Structures are given as structure tokens and as C-alpha cells.
Amino acid sequence: MKLLELRHLSTHYVSARGARVTRAVDDVSLTVGEGETLGIVGESGSGKTTLALSLLRLLPPAARIVSGEIWFEGEDLLTKSHREMRRVRGKRIAMILQDPLASLNPLFTVGDQVAEPLRVHEGASRGSAWARARELLRAVRIAAPETRVREYPHQLSGGMRQRIVGAIAISCGPRLLIADEPTTSLDLTIQAQYLQLLRDLQRDRGLSMIFITHNLGIVARMCDHVAVMYAGRLVEAGPVARIFSSAAHPYTQALLESIPRMADGRKRLTAIDGQPPDPVALPPGCAFHPRCPKVLDRCRKEAPPEVRVAASHTSRCWLAS
Amino acid sequence: MKRFIVKRLGFAVISLFLLSLTIFVFVRVTGDPAVLLVEPGASAADLAAIREQFGLDRPLWVQYGSFLAHLARGDLGQSFYYKTDVLELYLSRLPSSLLLAAVAMTFSLVIGIPTGVIAAVRVNGWWDSAGKVFALLGLSLPSFWVGLLMILFFSVYLGWLPSSGSGTVWHVLMPAFALGWYFAAAHMRLTRSSMLEVLGSEYVKLARLKGLPEALVIAKHALKNALIPVLTLAGINLVLMINVAVVVETVFAWPGIGRLLYEGIAFRDFPVVQAIVLLGGAMIVAVNLVVDVLYAVIDPRIRYER
Ligand SMILES: Nc1ncnc2c1ncn2[C@@H]1O[C@H](COP(=O)(O)OP(=O)(O)OP(=O)(O)O)[C@@H](O)[C@H]1O
Ligand code: SF4
Ligand SMILES: [Mg+2]
Numbered sequence: 001m002k003l004l005e006l007r008h009l010s011t012h013y014v015s016a017r018g019a020r021v022t023r024a025v026d027d028v029s030l031t032v033g034e035g036e037t038l039g040i041v042g043e044s045g046s047g048k049t050t051l052a053l054s055l056l057r058l059l060p061p062a063a064r065i066v067s068g069e070i071w072f073e074g075e076d077l078l079t080k081s082h083r084e085m086r087r088v089r090g091k092r093i094a095m096i097l098q099d100p101l102a103s104l105n106p107l108f109t110v111g112d113q114v115a116e117p118l119r120v121h122e123g124a125s126r127g128s129a130w131a132r133a134r135e136l137l138r139a140v141r142i143a144a145p146e147t148r149v150r151e152y153p154h155q156l157s158g159g160m161r162q163r164i165v166g167a168i169a170i171s172c173g174p175r176l177l178i179a180d181e182p183t184t185s186l187d188l189t190i191q192a193q194y195l196q197l198l199r200d201l202q203r204d205r206g207l208s209m210i211f212i213t214h215n216l217g218i219v220a221r222m223c224d225h226v227a228v229m230y231a232g233r234l235v236e237a238g239p240v241a242r243i244f245s246s247a248a249h250p251y252t253q254a255l256l257e258s259i260p261r262m263a264d265g266r267k268r269l270t271a272i273d274g275q276p277p278d279p280v281a282l283p284p285g286c287a288f289h290p291r292c293p294k295v296l297d298r299c300r301k302e303a304p305p306e307v308r309v310a311a312s313h314t315s316r317c318w319l320a321s
Numbered sequence: 322m323k324r325f326i327v328k329r330l331g332f333a334v335i336s337l338f339l340l341s342l343t344i345f346v347f348v349r350v351t352g353d354p355a356v357l358l359v360e361p362g363a364s365a366a367d368l369a370a371i372r373e374q375f376g377l378d379r380p381l382w383v384q385y386g387s388f389l390a391h392l393a394r395g396d397l398g399q400s401f402y403y404k405t406d407v408l409e410l411y412l413s414r415l416p417s418s419l420l421l422a423a424v425a426m427t428f429s430l431v432i433g434i435p436t437g438v439i440a441a442v443r444v445n446g447w448w449d450s451a452g453k454v455f456a457l458l459g460l461s462l463p464s465f466w467v468g469l470l471m472i473l474f475f476s477v478y479l480g481w482l483p484s485s486g487s488g489t490v491w492h493v494l495m496p497a498f499a500l501g502w503y504f505a506a507a508h509m510r511l512t513r514s515s516m517l518e519v520l521g522s523e524y525v526k527l528a529r530l531k532g533l534p535e536a537l538v539i540a541k542h543a544l545k546n547a548l549i550p551v552l553t554l555a556g557i558n559l560v561l562m563i564n565v566a567v568v569v570e571t572v573f574a575w576p577g578i579g580r581l582l583y584e585g586i587a588f589r590d591f592p593v594v595q596a597i598v599l600l601g602g603a604m605i606v607a608v609n610l611v612v613d614v615l616y617a618v619i620d621p622r623i624r625y626e627r
Contacts, residue, residue, distance in 0.1 A: 058529055061444075088532070089529070089530055089531065090531040090532035090533075094530070095530050097523055097530070099523050103523040103524050103526065103527040105524040105546070116528075116531055117531040120537075
């Protein structure tokens, strides 16, 4: 049994009077094993964050999980009550939000915010939770934790705040850590240090991780498996080495070709020709067809099914079936 | 920063000067105070004597110049009617106004903040709609009308509360509620919108991601942040309450500044009206100045834009 298994998960955003429906996550199935790191890549708006928030059932009010199953440690999270779900969040599955700098509360000290999950999930006393908070700050390589715990977020640098959010995420020893990579990233060296830190934490603690990014270069360094999203669908998934050597989907191939042009590691995946699709009015058939260099006639009418290309390598493309 | 403060001070002085001119002209349009100060059937000579006594026989611009000259020395003049120093009169009424404003503020916060929080937490739900109706009523029903309704119900029909005057705790309840009613609605609306903004923030999302109970997320992480603008507004409103209670104080015969202003207008007691309007204006200008400066100190974007 895998640690996490998504089966045909679909999450839609429905506008106020139900007039517009965005299929932000559409029939996504994937798995994450113990101690594995899965990279999720895709253009802006492809549904990566929505997918992650669906796992935790912490979606914005307009979102609905319309179908699917989320199996985690042998339980379907979608059948859990709100109370039970609360005990999963922060304790068994933790997430680092896309904007780590805005995710600390300006009115409370760092120590309070790092100690909070320990107090809520483990009933730790204030003293012992704060002692653990200092250890956690040390674990994310923050100097002088004794003074830092008493400071407020605005007194810390961006890099420090990012690592404190990391410390909060690992505080209760979760089995799965989801890290949504910042799109407006900090300085490159700080970013590299942060990625290194995440990888070290993952190895030391035997965490499973889902790493969300725009950057295939980072996937190559951080992940065991990769899943490529396009317009809410998982278009290709498989082991990193396999995808990098023999991608089956034209979109993945285009992403791989654009890597050299992203040498500085900062450019987005929009280096591919054509516009990303309008999520409210997706093209019929394969959503990628207006931009696909290998488009066939049937691509315009029928959506391709997910097919197995090789062991644990799947693709959603007519060329593969 | 210094330039910013100097500039704002300059604006404040100009607005107070314009206010003094406006109110000076305005009171004189209401009529001749001498008529109200003499015995019925007094002769034209008596009237002229009174006008001369108060300097009302001089040309308007001379009167205004002398008013400003006294003002510069901190002298607000003598009341025509009470024949005492206006400032003394004002200060003797101030405690009543402060008490009324403090109780009204308490009402407005105790009603406005919880209803605003509930409306935001249950946005678009039943509670939110009820809150919107309440806000609409609060902002549109005139306070004298609310006051009269309360007098009818609590004093005339139930006989529980005194309908006018002051002296006991019971006396302050109805006027404070009538005055606080409007502000409760304003505080509710701001609490709601401020809460909605905070509830959509990343730090509230993180608080939920930590697995905190929803009550803790709202009471600790959201509310504390959402209250900052509400309490700022409450500070400004407290000053407003002291100065705009004319109608409520008149309806309930509450001996505060508002009632003094009403009497001043009724008796054409020019120095009293001028003093109250100017002091009220000065308070409002000052509190706005303080808030602007505080915001500029807190938020560097405001500081450098101006
Ligand atoms: N609160 C919302 N209400 C309505 N639609 C939304 C909302 N949040 C996201 N969407 C839509 O859902 C789709 C997926 O958004 P999502 O944030 O999951 O993308 P993403 O892959 O995380 O993008 P990015 O790389 O920019 O973070 C987008 O089309 C977006 O417009
Ligand atoms: S299904 Fe057709 S359009 Fe879509 S990616 Fe494959 S070849 Fe291109
Ligand atoms: Mg995102």
C-alpha cells in the first residue's frame, strides 16, 4: 500500500450563481510511496495548488471536490469528518504555502507560531512546546534560536521566515510534506539553500514529499517521480529518470526542450509557443491540441485516455495509445 | 516625515480658519439676539443698548477681527445668555458628553464587533443577511426617531427607564443607545469587511493547515488582526460622538455639549455656538491628523508617496 493514493480526483471552482465552472483538477490519479518525493510541474493555473489543497480539504469557498478518493495511510480522507480532518492537518500531512512570507501572522511571536501545532496536536505545555520550537529553529538552521523565538515576523529576513514556515511544517513529525514552491522567489542562493534544507529534512526524517514547481531543473535534483499537469489534468507521470530520457507526451517534451532556456532557473514554463488555455472554456478533445506540434485529427474531438506507456509511466496522449 | 507633518498642520489651520469664518457668518444669519435678551415690550433704545453692549453694532468685519484676536489669546468670549465665560460653560458640560460618548461607544462595539464577526464567518448566509438589514437600519434610521421609539416603549409603555435628564445609571442607557446605534452599524460593517479580508489571508490559511480548531483560528489569528482598523475608526468615532450628539441630547434633555449647542442656537447665543463648533472642528481635525501621522509612521508607502 502506498502512503498516498489519489483516485480520479476532480475539484472544480464554481462561480457565485454556478454560471462558470473551472475544472481546476480533473480526474487526477497518482501515488506517493513512503520516503518518496513526487514533483508536480505545470504552467501557472494548471491546478497544482488546487490539487494540494484538495488533499488537505482546505479549499477556498468556491471550490468543490466533485469526485474521487484520497487514500492516505489506508483511509479515504474524503470520508472523514471535519474533526478528524483537523487531526490530519499539521500532524500527518503538512504543507508549506506558496507565499511563505505572508503566511506568518504579524501579531504573534515566532515561538508562539512554531509551538502552536505542538500544543494543539500533542497537548504540550507552553514550556515544553517552546523548548521544542527552539530545537526546530535549530533544525532549519536559524542562528540564535533563543532570541529568534521571541521576535516578530517583521524582524526577520525573508529567507528566515521561509525556513520558519518549514519548521512549522515539520513540527509534529508529519508523514507527508507538501511544498508549494514560491513563484516570486527570493534571491537565488537563498532559494538554493532552502531547497537543500528541504531535501535534507526529507532524508533525515524519512518524509514523503510532494514538491510543486514550475521548474523541471529543480525536479531533476529533488524528486524521484514527476507528474506533469496541463489544464487541470495529469498529462504524464513517471520516474524522473524515465521521463527525462523518454517523455511520451508532446507537452512534456516541449517542457524538456525549454530547460536550457531556463538556465538561470527562474523563467517560467511559458517558454512554450502559444497561450495557456482559458480554464473556463477549455478546447474540446485534448486540451493541449491548439499548441501541440504533433496534433492529429482525433485530438480535436476526443480527449485521450490515460494509458500506461511502461511500468509506472503513464501518458494522456493519442500518440501513446 | 517632518515635511509631511508640517504640511498636514498647515491644512488643519486653514480648515479651522475657514470653519471659523463660516460659523461666524452663519450664526449672524439666524437673526438678532437682542430681541431674545430683552423683556417683552422693550423699546428700540433698549435693543440698541444691548447690541452695543455685545459689540453687535459694529461692522461685521470688525466683529470678526475682534473675534479672531480674542481667539488667538485663547479667549472664546462671554455667553450672551449665561453671562459667563464660554470656555467654563463648555468645560462644565464636557463630562456629561464624555460619559454619554463612552457608554455609546461601549454599546456600539459590543454590538458591532460580534455581529460583524458572525457576518464574516457566515458570509452570504442567514446571519450575514440579517446583519446587512441591521446595518442598513442603523445607518438610515435617524437617531431622534430611535430615541423617540425607545422613550415610547421603555418609558411610556413599560415605565422602566426615565425618559429624560441625568444623574443615575438608568438615565444614560437610552440616550447612549440612540447615539451608539448608528455607530454600531458602522463598526459592524467595518468589522465584517476587515474580517473577510483577514480570513482570506495566507496566515489564516496556515493556521488552518496547522490543524487548529476553527474557533481558535477565528478568535486568535483572524480577529486580532481584523480589529486594528476597527479600533482606529472607533477612536475617531469617539471624538465624533462627543460633538454630534445634539439631537440625542436634546431629545433626552441630556446636559452635554450637544444640548448646550442647541440652546445656543435657540437663544442666538453667538459666542456659545461659535465656540462649540470651533472646538468640535478642532478635535476632529486633530484626531484625523494624529491618525494620518500614525499611519504614515507605520506604513512606509504612505510616508514616501506624499
Ligand atoms: N479561489 C478561486 N476561485 C476561482 N477560481 C480559482 C480560484 N483559485 C484558483 N482558481 C482557478 O483554478 C485554476 C488552477 O489554479 P491553481 O492556483 O491551482 O494553479 P497553480 O497551478 O497553482 O498556478 P501557479 O503556478 O500560478 O501557482 C486556475 O485557472 C485558477 O484561475
Ligand atoms: S492527444 Fe493529440 S493534441 Fe494532445 S498531446 Fe497528444 S498528440 Fe498532441
Ligand atoms: Mg499555485
